[in-house]
Amino acid sequence: MTTLIKNATIINFNETKKANILIEGETIADITTDEPKADIIIDASGKLVMPGLIDMHVHFRDPGLEYKDDINSGSESAVAGGVTTCLPMANTNPINDNAVITRDMIAKAKARGLIDLLPIGAITKSMGGNKVVEMGDMINAGAVAFSDDGLPVASSDVMRYALEYSKHFGSFVINHSQDCSLCRGGHMNEGRVSAILGIKGMPREQEEIMVSRDLLLAKLTGGHIHIAHVSSEWSLKLIKQARDEGINVTCEVTPHHFTYTEDELMNYDTNFKMSPPLRTKSDVTAVREAIANGLVDVIVTDHAPHHDDEKFIEFDKAPFGILGLQTLIPLTLNLVRDGLISYEKMVELTSTNAAKMLNLKNKGVIAKGMLADLVIVDPDMEYVYDKNLNKSKSSNSPLIGKTLKGAAVKTIKSGKVVFDFPNVVA
Amino acid sequence: MSYTKKDLITTSNLTKDEIFHFLNLAKEFKTLNNSDVKKAKSLYGKTTVNAFFENSTRTRTSFEIAAKRLGADAINFSSSQSSTKKGETLIDTINNIVAMKTDIVVVRHYSSGAAKFVAANTDAHVVNAGDGLNEHPSQALLDLFTILEHRGNLENLTVAIIGDIFHSRVARSNIYAMQTLGIKVKLFGPPMMLTGMEAFGCRICKSMQEALEDTDVIIMLRIQLERQDDEVAFPSVREYSNFFGLTRAKMKFAKDNVMILHPGPINRGVEINSDVADDPRYTHILNQVENGVAVRMAILHTLISNKQG
Numbered sequence A: 001m002t003t004l005i006k007n008a009t010i011i012n013f014n015e016t017k018k019a020n021i022l023i024e025g026e027t028i029a030d031i032t033t034d035e036p037k038a039d040i041i042i043d044a045s046g047k048l049v050m051p052g053l054i055d056m057h058v059h060f061r062d063p064g065l066e067y068k069d070d071i072n073s074g075s076e077s078a079v080a081g082g083v084t085t086c087l088p089m090a091n092t093n094p095i096n097d098n099a100v101i102t103r104d105m106i107a108k109a110k111a112r113g114l115i116d117l118l119p120i121g122a123i124t125k126s127m128g129g130n131k132v133v134e135m136g137d138m139i140n141a142g143a144v145a146f147s148d149d150g151l152p153v154a155s156s157d158v159m160r161y162a163l164e165y166s167k168h169f170g171s172f173v174i175n176h177s178q179d180c181s182l183c184r185g186g187h188m189n190e191g192r193v194s195a196i197l198g199i200k201g202m203p204r205e206q207e208e209i210m211v212s213r214d215l216l217l218a219k220l221t222g223g224h225i226h227i228a229h230v231s232s233e234w235s236l237k238l239i240k241q242a243r244d245e246g247i248n249v250t251c252e253v254t255p256h257h258f259t260y261t262e263d264e265l266m267n268y269d270t271n272f273k274m275s276p277p278l279r280t281k282s283d284v285t286a287v288r289e290a291i292a293n294g295l296v297d298v299i300v301t302d303h304a305p306h307h308d309d310e311k312f313i314e315f316d317k318a319p320f321g322i323l324g325l326q327t328l329i330p331l332t333l334n335l336v337r338d339g340l341i342s343y344e345k346m347v348e349l350t351s352t353n354a355a356k357m358l359n360l361k362n363k364g365v366i367a368k369g370m371l372a373d374l375v376i377v378d379p380d381m382e383y384v385y386d387k388n389l390n391k392s393k394s395s396n397s398p399l400i401g402k403t404l405k406g407a408a409v410k411t412i413k414s415g416k417v418v419f420d421f422p423n424v425v426a
Numbered sequence B: 001m002s003y004t005k006k007d008l009i010t011t012s013n014l015t016k017d018e019i020f021h022f023l024n025l026a027k028e029f030k031t032l033n034n035s036d037v038k039k040a041k042s043l044y045g046k047t048t049v050n051a052f053f054e055n056s057t058r059t060r061t062s063f064e065i066a067a068k069r070l071g072a073d074a075i076n077f078s079s080s081q082s083s084t085k086k087g088e089t090l091i092d093t094i095n096n097i098v099a100m101k102t103d104i105v106v107v108r109h110y111s112s113g114a115a116k117f118v119a120a121n122t123d124a125h126v127v128n129a130g131d132g133l134n135e136h137p138s139q140a141l142l143d144l145f146t147i148l149e150h151r152g153n154l155e156n157l158t159v160a161i162i163g164d165i166f167h168s169r170v171a172r173s174n175i176y177a178m179q180t181l182g183i184k185v186k187l188f189g190p191p192m193m194l195t196g197m198e199a200f201g202c203r204i205c206k207s208m209q210e211a212l213e214d215t216d217v218i219i220m221l222r223i224q225l226e227r228q229d230d231e232v233a234f235p236s237v238r239e240y241s242n243f244f245g246l247t248r249a250k251m252k253f254a255k256d257n258v259m260i261l262h263p264g265p266i267n268r269g270v271e272i273n274s275d276v277a278d279d280p281r282y283t284h285i286l287n288q289v290e291n292g293v294a295v296r297m298a299i300l301h302t303l304i305s306n307k308q309g
């Protein structure tokens, strides 16, 4: 079967061009100004066509906590957000710390057939922080990186071993950077707002201390450390210095950390409760600058569904985390609208760089011979992100009910249309 | 101008007029409380429930007496932190109470923001009787009432709040109300109890001397000795008392006519020594307790009047 996307404004990390995209089967057969015959014709006039987004940090709660989301609903949320490849974190129940679970997760995603699921394995058995998992075995089963996300690896010795061992297999380690001995049961950023609210805070130094340790361990081992959801100005300074010195470090940021400050918490809204927490204006500014000047490698969502009942509760009892997949495009487009980045840079941050880091040679670029993972984006469409659009089983997003600008209007995975924005003709 | 909101959760949005509305009404109820027949009728036929998720015999008793003096049926419901772990949520518990035709729910809860959360999700009137580390508005109003009663006015005042400011809902409610009235507020305590306190725009003092000098009212906060477990506690009670406690010796820095308030119960010899606490020249702690009932009558009366008006 063939599909022709006509009048496409193709955005790649290094170019923007008008052309038609011919898809044969799963791959891009041609990028052309001609109009070859095809079984399906999609007119993308006025829209942007980007490589399918790759989200390196999601929580699908499957296996074990399927009432929050599962691989099926997670896949649906992903493609509704223009995301065709997802890396789910290992903090499932049971924890993804062995090849059997990794294989099961991949099989379930394949059966649904909307996205490619590339599991992140735990760093340590049961995420207990002591014994490193069978990384080789898990990589053979399809795991692509290792993280105890949600929990930091407290032991420097274990982290050292994980970096050395993952390097041996050409993989890398992602740490949720937090020095928990500095937590004191914090529920938000420590500072002005926590003082006013009477909520215990987490100082940003808690993150920065762990970031510095991991950078030093990467220096020691030559292993690749990927710093998850960076939220503080000083973490970014430390990462910049380490990178300038040749340390093998990459990092990611989330839309909520480049969009909101701690001020959003003034009403104890649990939908703004996340870890790392929303921080101050200077941190948000630093994150945005780091995106603009190339220090940030990838934008990820940290999509973290929680059931309504779990968030409809006293602030200090509510779990950390918010939905992210379906708000990734509109929030990232804000960076383009604000003049911080170009569309090309947006593609680099949401797809190309992740494909490179993960060594996915057929993704991240729209070109002849590549896998036909594509998203057609209308950057100007305004709509209400309501419960009908939301594909997650959970609704823990502060943006539910709000008007957003910009969306995936059509998502194509391996040549097949897997999502159409309701009532929009692309 | 009376107060027209459904609930009383915070002092941060009270106007000057609203604060004086409560204080003036409290004065009337105090007169009533000192007469032979301590009974009014404004809550006759109404039901108030003291929903206490954290122990506080004093505050609960004060609200209970206040409600009964106004003719209400006052019911006490208490639930400890452990019993709410059985699975029923806070909102379920409150909705059960309200379903029994409760007019006013007085909420004391160990989570900051809990009273606001309850108020936003129930039709009954909600009074915040202390939510976590956040606020305790009736305590702030009774402190102001006690100061007003003693001094005759609230003009040109400087108040020092001393002790564990971070963990104090009394401090937050007092700071908001006092700043609205133009009262200067100074803060002093050990550094780990002052984290982030610049946020309130009060002067942060560096010593007990600085806190006490030129101060009209001292509010000594209770050190939550039991709450220090999960914290980096201060090194010792002895050291706390030496550097941050109020002793006779340190009173030489204070004005002769200074008033001392304390939300109670006092840890004698820790935040305040008995020789100061029991000195009738300074201390107004028992006045505060008496005034608490009148202030709480004013609050309950006002919320019910809103409903009828």
Ligand SMILES: [Zn+2]
Binding pocket: A149, A150, A176, A228, A229, A275, A276
């Ligand atoms: Zn994390």
